[in-house]
Amino acid sequence: MLRGELIERGLDAVGYLSIGDAIDALPQRRPDLIVIELRGQTPATLEPLFRIGVPVIAIAGANDSESSLPFTAVMRRPVSIGEIAQRVLATLTPR
Numbered sequence: 001m002l003r004g005e006l007i008e009r010g011l012d013a014v015g016y017l018s019i020g021d022a023i024d025a026l027p028q029r030r031p032d033l034i035v036i037e038l039r040g041q042t043p044a045t046l047e048p049l050f051r052i053g054v055p056v057i058a059i060a061g062a063n064d065s066e067s068s069l070p071f072t073a074v075m076r077r078p079v080s081i082g083e084i085a086q087r088v089l090a091t092l093t094p095r
Contacts, residue, residue: 001007001081002015002035002081002084002085003015005084005085006023006085009023009089011089011092014029014031014084015050015075019036019041019046019048022049023048023049026052028032030052030054031052032053032054032055032083032090032092033054033055033056033057033072033091033092034049034052034054034055034056034057035056035057035058035059035084035088036049036056036057036058037058037059038058038059038060038064038085039060039061039064040065041089043068043069044067046067047071050069050070055058055071055072055073055089055091056071056072057071057072057073057074057075057084057087057091058071058073058074058075059075059077059079059084060074060075060076060077061076061077062076062077073087073091075087
């Protein structure tokens with residue numbers, strides 16, 4: 001749903017089912033920004049995303065811990081697709 005919303009807003013959005021799939025695709029396609037769902041992730045699985053050097057926005061639940069990771073933004077559920085899309089656009093738009 002988020003990918004569709006971002007495409008409707010004029011972005012070239014790509015989605016992956018897993019962090020591993022996204023990392024495997026990096027040699028062919030370097031992203032401008034990453035949006036990640038924290039549920040079920042560990043700092044060790046997320047660490048490779050930060051080495052890419054692009055903003056990372058996390059979607060987190062009340063019990064998800066992200067304090068040790070350098071996210072650009074953390075959005076807590078409940079959050080709408082529109083709110084996430086707005087944050088993505090604001091992050092990508094230079095001020």
